[in-house]
Amino acid sequence: MKKQFYIAVAFLLSALSYAQTNSYKFDFGTGKAQKGYIKITPDTKYTTQADYGFVSGSKVEAVDRGTAGLTGNYITGKGPFYFSVKVPEGNYDVKLILGDVKGASATSIRAECRRLMLPQVTTKQGEIIEKTFTVHVKDSLLRDANGAVVSKVRIKPREKNYLHWDNVLTIEFNDSLPKICAIEIIPNKMATTIFLAGDSTVVDQPEDPYASWGQMFPSFLVPSKVAVANYAESGETLKAFENEKRFEKIFSLAKAGDYLFIEFTHNDQKPGPNHLDAFTTYKETVKKWIAEARNRKMIPVLVTSTNRRKFDADGHIENTLLDYPEALRQTAKEENVALIDLAAMSKIFYEALGEKESVKAFVHYPANTYPNQAKALEDNTHFNPYGAYELANCVVSSIRRQNLPLAKFIRKDVIDYNPANPTPVDKFYWPQSGFVSSVKPDGN
Structure with a gap:
């Protein structure tokens, strides 16, 4: 019985660990991170060693409105900017908190290779809204029922530079006045x-x-x-x-x-x-x-x-x-x-x-x-x-x-x-x- 108990506990811990590594909550800005959220500042860069961050070339800045909570600060940019998160292939719900407690905003959101998720989302002066999109993330590996890699898709040389096939979810923030307060990424099976x-x-x-x-x-x-x-x-x-x-x-x-x-x-x-x-x-x-x-x-x-x-x-x-x-x-x-x-x-x-x-x-x-x-x-x-x-x-x-x-x-x-x-x-x-x-x- 003890052995079965320990096996069950180990399985549960493993499942919890898996869920934790596939679900993320990000608080954008320079203020104190909200409980349960990972703080994202303009200096958070994505690398092959990091699981999340802004893609190289993204020019962003943080704005602190001096109020508490997720909506008290945000990150914006004057051109398109890209945020990547390393996740296993599958479907994910991405929840966004957009807007500005002291201003207006306009944000268009695409994912992976310019996949249109949310056309222009605008907020009025002082308005904060929550939007969700569901995205599929893929890699080129073929796995059996136990998850073991058995083969792979033969992709073309040009595809190797695509923002898919890579176990990385990349989100493009675009438009005249994008203002991102927070992101939550949740597996959707x-x-x-x-x-x-x-x-x-x-x-x-x-x-x-x-x-x-x-x-x-x-x-x-x-x-x-x-x-x-x-x-x-x-x-x-x-x-x-x-x-x-x-x-x-x-x-x-x-x-x-x-x-x-x-x-x-x-x-x-x-x-x-x-x-x-x-x-x-x-x-x-x-x-x-x-x-x-x-x-x-x-x-x-x-x-x-x-x-x-x-x-x-x-x-x-x-x-x-x-x-x-x-x-x-x-x-x-x-x-x-x-x-x-x-x-x-x-x-x-x-x-x-x-x-x-x-x-x-x-x-x-x-x-x-x-x-x-x-x-x-x-x-x-x-x-x-x-x-x-x-x-x-x-x-x-x-x-x-x-x-x-x-x-x-x-x-x-x-x-x-x-x-x-x-x-x-x-x-x-x-x-x-x-x-x-x-x-x-x-x-x-």
């Missing part, structure tokens, strides 16, 4: 997870001006209830996604009731070793992953790929995706799987803007708009933040219109959206990230 499998039009693009609908998607969803786990990558095909063990990684983490979104075409349609024929091998491969998801009691959702921006003489979008959207529509019917027809909706969106104005949804910028950009950017496949946000709106509106079970996870304040009547470009707000590049993503 109950949230439904939406896993995204796709290419450059889905991935969390790491640098402005590039963006995708996948990295905008989390901002539309109810925190704590659902998390978006974006495993898409630029240049991917269905075959490459499998060969690099990205599907295997998703399945190693998924639980019953989680979702798997599948969106591939742009690269699968090209000649080469990863080419798949629309009505034969493409459909067969998609059906294979539908079956794999269902075997794990996941819910598959198919997404037709976004159209490229190519107009004909009559002002309509030409179909450069060939038979692949139709093949996916057929697959959805044959397998009784939900379909989000982003090909159809993106066509409506581009045509609503028109040939001239639609460049404002893509990475089209004159030379020298961004550092080391000697030539104009004219990319008709990849989106800027405005285009990406509108396409995320399309995904959300399709979920609602079809009354899919996922609709319960959409925030109630998200208004109905029609791609034929897109948000005016000048009404979209996106403060530029601290990470900028004119290097085009893989794929086209």
